[in-house]
Amino acid sequence: MSGRKAQAARNDELILQAARAVFTADPGAPIAAVAERAGVGISALYRRYPSKEALLQKLCGDGLKLYIEVTERALAEEGDPWEAFAGYLRGIVDADTNSLTIKLAGTFQPTEELGHYAMRASALATEIHRRTVEAGVLRPDLTTADIALLLEQIASIRVGDERRISELRHRHLALMMDALRLPPARRELPGPAVTDEELSSRWWTGS
Template sequence: MTATPMSGRRAQAARNDEAILQAARAVFTADPGAPISAVADRAGVGISALYRRYGSKEALLRKLCADGLELYIAASEKSLAMADDPWEAFATYMRDIVDADSSSLTIALAGTFQPTEELYHLSTRASQLAVEVHDRAVTAGVLRPDVTVADIALLFEQFASIKLGDERRTTELRHRYLTLVLDSLRHPPAHRPLPGPPPTDEELERRWTPSS
């Protein structure tokens, strides 16, 4: 069945909502203490339009975290549905979680607001799936048995801390180091070509140059 096209007003509201969420993610992962007005400015919408959709900063933070957990759950379910190659299923899970970048929200927002029952439910589901993905890889003999689910969770946070250059370069570098880590996690160990060039001295030094 063909979906009914949204009216002009509803389509604009959907675009505004997407812009607000993208802006909120960028603003609050950079500075969890930023005012909600900074989100409206970055999204290019009026503060009243933002408040019509999200009644408070906490409501917006909860939405960001719920979206991040849902991405995590989707990546886990995708991995568990891959039955042919246990290692590729685990590696795909790792790559998808790194690309979803939900760990940036964990690093920035943990403890900054009161979670709802919905968030507790999503978090419980995400944790259960993470255990399933981990246990299946260990049982199949493709993942080092001394690596725990908590180890993997902290690795995701380490990948999220890699931020160098623009979004494309950051993604490239995260996958470079993910490949290194995957080779160390695999049982028995593997060694594959690393994606993307290593960071240059200029890239590292550029972080200390004030932006104009």
């Protein structure tokens, strides 16, 4: 890319990263807060995204495409069906698409394109669920909606910095997966448990 195009691409990435951070922390934040966090001028942001709604649509579209990519990759696995399903769950937790659902669902008008992505994501989730149940390694009374809500619970874990958040999310995901698997499993959980100090620190602002 030319220098100007490369700079525009960098700015776009900065804007999207900032928008995700700003709006998952506060869905009601103004679009100016995104420009400030991204370190770009508000005019540069508006040239790319003419409204907050357009920016939210882009964020959620990217989240759906990432979900689809993770699920398609898991479905392409031809080995152990449980490991493919476990890889799917870990991939979704790493992608953190459920944080967008928790914070942004119902805050903007979905586009037709988003509707198509959502239908594709739903179909893929149904397929990997069906395949894993039929393999006899996933509880048959568990629905795809159950899994969606469990993943939202995992995404709600926010203790410490990004590394610690990821560590704790995967610890609780491992615990959740042991309850879903057939026959029931009991493996050593990854990472140390959250401490009382970590939990109580969320109530202190440091002032």
